[in-house]
Amino acid sequence: MIEAQGLHFAYGKTPVVDDVSITARTGRVLGLIGPNGSGKTTLLRLLYGSLRPSAGAVSVDGRPLERLTARETAQHLAVVVQENGGETTMTVAEMVLLGRGPHLGNFSRTSTHDEEIAWTALQRVGALHLASRSFAGLSGGEKQRVLIARALTQQASHLLLDEPTNHLDIRYQHEILALVAELETSVVVVLHDLNLAARYCDDLVLLENGRLAGAGDADEVIDSDLIERVYGIGVERIEHRGQNHLIFSPRR
Numbered sequence: 001m002i003e004a005q006g007l008h009f010a011y012g013k014t015p016v017v018d019d020v021s022i023t024a025r026t027g028r029v030l031g032l033i034g035p036n037g038s039g040k041t042t043l044l045r046l047l048y049g050s051l052r053p054s055a056g057a058v059s060v061d062g063r064p065l066e067r068l069t070a071r072e073t074a075q076h077l078a079v080v081v082q083e084n085g086g087e088t089t090m091t092v093a094e095m096v097l098l099g100r101g102p103h104l105g106n107f108s109r110t111s112t113h114d115e116e117i118a119w120t121a122l123q124r125v126g127a128l129h130l131a132s133r134s135f136a137g138l139s140g141g142e143k144q145r146v147l148i149a150r151a152l153t154q155q156a157s158h159l160l161l162d163e164p165t166n167h168l169d170i171r172y173q174h175e176i177l178a179l180v181a182e183l184e185t186s187v188v189v190v191l192h193d194l195n196l197a198a199r200y201c202d203d204l205v206l207l208e209n210g211r212l213a214g215a216g217d218a219d220e221v222i223d224s225d226l227i228e229r230v231y232g233i234g235v236e237r238i239e240h241r242g243q244n245h246l247i248f249s250p251r252r
Contacts, residue, residue: 001026002158002186006056007046016042017053018210024158024186024203031201031218032190035231038207040190041162047188048077048160061157074102078156080147082163092138092146093131096122099153121152124179126172140167148176161189165196198222198244206230219244 002024009017017039024030024047032040045051047058049065058065060076068076078099088095099121100114122128125145130138135146144167151159159180165173173193177200180187191197197204197218204221206214208230214221222244228235234249 001062002047002058002060002188004043004047004056004058007043007053007058008055009042009046009051009053016210017046019056020205020207020210020212021056022205022212022215024188026186027184028202029181029187029189029200030203030205031197032188032205032207033192033194033197033221034207034213037209039210040207042210043205043207044160044162044188044190048079049073050079071102074154074156076157078151078154078159080144080151080159080161080164082166088135090135091131092122092127092133092135093118095135095146096131096150096153099150099155102154102156117155118149118153121149122146124152125149126175141169141172144168145172145176157185159183159185159187161187163190163192165191165193194222194227194246198246222246 005021007017007020008015020043022030032043034040042051046053060068096118097110097114100110100117104110119128122131125148127142127145127149130142130146135143138146144164148164161180164176168176173196177196180189181200189201201218203216204214204218205212206221206226213230214226222237224235224237227246232251234251236247238245238247
């Protein structure tokens, strides 16, 4: 479980995350949603320690995040961000095997067991056929699937993803989020697409100007009036085959 209490963070004098408390429970998917600039990615970075809050604290499985070593952090938290790995010369297989790093001793080499974990992760994201390809030569969507495979290979207790469906076509958007939803870990995911959030998230945190506008069960947060107020667009919520769907219409 990941718990955050009273988080504050500002760039200069501009608050970006303002008194936010959330809990990501084991076996559930917590979605971070909100308009552009609402603080979603900043909050995610606070949760995995890329940024330090000016007030408040984050704990992972009951331990303060700031007291974990780099290796311990990597054993607990697997992170997929939007950066694509730059101009690396690594193959896809080598990139994914990096996920085994936190489990290896100093100067240890990956074993057949590590390779089996990596191949299984690649297969789960539909990218096993890319194993021998250069990572730098992949499309944006292919890179995203490989980075998710690397996170799965890490076998951490918690998975945090910043816009994992970015660059993916509609098939892989649903396949990746369905895979994430089946994991036994706690998952925190930043999403822009509210219909994907409604379908695959168990819990949602809705941010507005860095503050909590709504939090709780996804069915409660995906409320037409609340979404319309925060996003400034007309919203109609309908149910189809047991799933909530939002239909948007610009205000005139």
